[in-house]
Amino acid sequence: MAANGGLHWSDIPAPVLAVLRQGAVLPAHPLALDENRAFDRDSQRALSRYYIDAGSGGLAVGVHATQFQIRDVGLYRPVLELAQQTADAWTDRPLVMIAGVIGKTAQAVEEARLARALGYHAVLLGLGALKGAGEDELVAHCAAVAREMPLVGFYLQTAVGGIPLSRAFWARFAAIENVIAIKVAPFNRYKTLDVAVGVAMAGAEDRVTLYTGNDDHIVADLLMPWRVRAGNREVTLRFRGGLLGHWSVWTKAAVGLLGQAHAAVDSGSVPLDVLALDSKVTDCNAVVFDVANEFRGCIPGCHEILRRQGLLRTVHCLDPHEVLSPGQSDEIDRLYATYPELTDDAFVAANLARWRG
Numbered sequence: 001m002a003a004n005g006g007l008h009w010s011d012i013p014a015p016v017l018a019v020l021r022q023g024a025v026l027p028a029h030p031l032a033l034d035e036n037r038a039f040d041r042d043s044q045r046a047l048s049r050y051y052i053d054a055g056s057g058g059l060a061v062g063v064h065a066t067q068f069q070i071r072d073v074g075l076y077r078p079v080l081e082l083a084q085q086t087a088d089a090w091t092d093r094p095l096v097m098i099a100g101v102i103g104k105t106a107q108a109v110e111e112a113r114l115a116r117a118l119g120y121h122a123v124l125l126g127l128g129a130l131k132g133a134g135e136d137e138l139v140a141h142c143a144a145v146a147r148e149m150p151l152v153g154f155y156l157q158t159a160v161g162g163i164p165l166s167r168a169f170w171a172r173f174a175a176i177e178n179v180i181a182i183k184v185a186p187f188n189r190y191k192t193l194d195v196a197v198g199v200a201m202a203g204a205e206d207r208v209t210l211y212t213g214n215d216d217h218i219v220a221d222l223l224m225p226w227r228v229r230a231g232n233r234e235v236t237l238r239f240r241g242g243l244l245g246h247w248s249v250w251t252k253a254a255v256g257l258l259g260q261a262h263a264a265v266d267s268g269s270v271p272l273d274v275l276a277l278d279s280k281v282t283d284c285n286a287v288v289f290d291v292a293n294e295f296r297g298c299i300p301g302c303h304e305i306l307r308r309q310g311l312l313r314t315v316h317c318l319d320p321h322e323v324l325s326p327g328q329s330d331e332i333d334r335l336y337a338t339y340p341e342l343t344d345d346a347f348v349a350a351n352l353a354r355w356r357g
Helices: 014-022 041-054 076-090 105-118 135-146 167-174 189-201 218-223 251-267 277-288 298-309 328-338 345-355
Strands: 025-027 058-061 096-101 122-125 151-156 179-185 209-212 226-230 233-237 239-244
Touching: 014 058, 014 096, 014 179, 014 239, 025 251, 041 058, 041 076, 041 251, 041 345, 058 076, 076 096, 076 105, 096 105, 105 122, 105 135, 122 135, 122 179, 135 151, 135 167, 151 167, 151 189, 167 179, 167 189, 179 189, 189 209, 189 226, 189 233, 209 218, 218 239, 218 251, 218 277, 239 251, 251 277, 277 298, 277 328, 298 328, 298 345
Parallel strands: 025 058, 025 239, 058 096, 096 122, 122 151, 151 179, 179 209, 209 239
Antiparallel strands: 226 233
């Protein structure tokens, strides 16, 4: 435990830390709402059980896919609490529990303290509320939250509220001793490389594990050696897993995909058919995340697949204007017809009654 009572990464149970560092599927947990847009606890619990039984390495809760507005309607604590309680009751397997934290420093610190009190292991720190802040202010903000909880950095794409972050920022961020991972999700090769170089510049490659959030290149991120030079050192970094909204659907198949990627990398020779999965998964993500409409239907797209499977009762978001885009449902039909091997409907159908029990 840190001197101020905060949680240090060395306090995380060794089996949990091993899961994070070996690399895992970490689904970004959606929010289940009923027909009246009220919190649907039964569906929310069923979703958590699904992710656990599908083989995920943990849960990321209170993040973008959970809808940042949960804080405005009094659902932040109930949603985090239910996920932690469900995980504790459902399995003895070590799971990495990550809570999303946003806002200016006072809010972010308060949310981190709540996550710690509820038993979470780390916080995913969103920086969108600090748009316009200088680098020193950003680093001070991150350091303040790191005094409370181990940090997972978050490079969120600007299309959904992220802010541009420099290579120098990532070097300073990675140098914060309580940073354990970074979710890299700028949907941009140049900016993704900035993170990798920043980690190497900080000499933090053994402490900071990279997780892809680049839904447009999930498989490529997982397979590619990111060989970068920092000073007189050449360092090879790899994305060990994914913390992804895309992996909140068809999660059993995602676990199999990550297993294929790990096996290919470990063998030292990546088969072409594994490389070819990148374009297939990207095609799926383009539909689910509604790329054709600037990501407006990204959360409803995930909800629609989960609704079809019976895990959610509705596709509702807290904002009634956040809905599927015209033609998006038809495109999801196309995905089912084109890539049945990337879905897990049979697995869900076989277990749904138990998860809802």
